[in-house]
């Protein structure tokens with residue numbers, strides 16, 4: 030997205046408003062700040078405190094900080110518009126299937142292409158995943174989010190271009206079977222009866238059949254959709270398969286799906302903070318997940334929460350400045366010029382993500 034060349038500045042030359050051109054790491058290889066982060070005073074001070082000497086920023090910003098800020102705003106706007114557009118098109122292909130038509134494969138490929146083009150804009154992706162969603166539109170945004178997260182995980186795992194394309198499409202279509210479930214059950218606000226729950230669980234199979242009758246869908250994509258609620262230890266559905274029987278696409282969708290579903294802010298449902306979700310995922314609260322996929326996801330995604338504002342149980346507001354690799358749910362928070370390591374502190378913990 031940024032075409033300007035990089036400039037390596039000493040820490041004392043950094044100014045608020047400059048944008049990092051590369052991630053900044055500490056001596057242990059942990060990320061302190063990601064690329065494309067707009068620096069503020071607090072971040073610059075933090076980098077100083079952590080002993081960072083030089084930081085790569087985009088060149089043109091040196092004199093034209095306001096221009097850069099405008100350009101950053103424009104990029105956010107463009108990303109948001111494309112994201113909304115992708116969700117609208119997803120809604121269209123889902124509604125067509127509900128009305129008895131076949132899956133429009135070409136349209137699905139177009140959306141997947143648009144998702145893949147967003148590679149490299151991970152910060153915007155994470156921000157979008159965290160937005161509040163209307164309950165009726167949830168499935169479409171969830172589909173786009175899972176597709177984006179699958180694409181990111183595929184890149185982090187250094188999969189082939191073909192695999193990343195397939196994975197992005199599989200993420201987009203993973204819940205397509207929900208189009209065959211009655212809206213009264215799907216959007217029911219209260220508790221589901223056992224038989225309603227069983228019906229919802231059938232969306233994996235419905236999705237598989239929809240894809241099986243669509244020309245040009247790779248077999249592994251259809252299989253991944255059939256098994257996206259299976260778990261490594263055999264506790265999932267519909268068949269109770271174990272990790273050795275699941276393909277990599279399926280394992281990746283499962284991780285992306287859980288993360289989006291748990292962090293989504295919805296009416297009728299309190300979302301958990303991303304930190305709480307990291308903890309639950311690490312401790313197997315959603316069933317056992319593939320260890321390599323989970324590790325790759327957590328090690329990469331957690332860095333994007335550096336800079337987030339959080340509320341502590343002491344009612345103080347702080348900024349996440351450092352993720353603990355041993356426990357991603359307990360980062361170091363800067364509160365009123367004081368570093369609180371929530372992994373070590375016995376009294377202070379994060380209660381809200383702002």
Ligand SMILES: [Fe+2]
Nearest residue numbers: 203204257258
């Ligand atoms: Fe699902």
Ligand SMILES: [Fe+2]
Nearest residue numbers: 171203204286
């Ligand atoms: Fe899902």
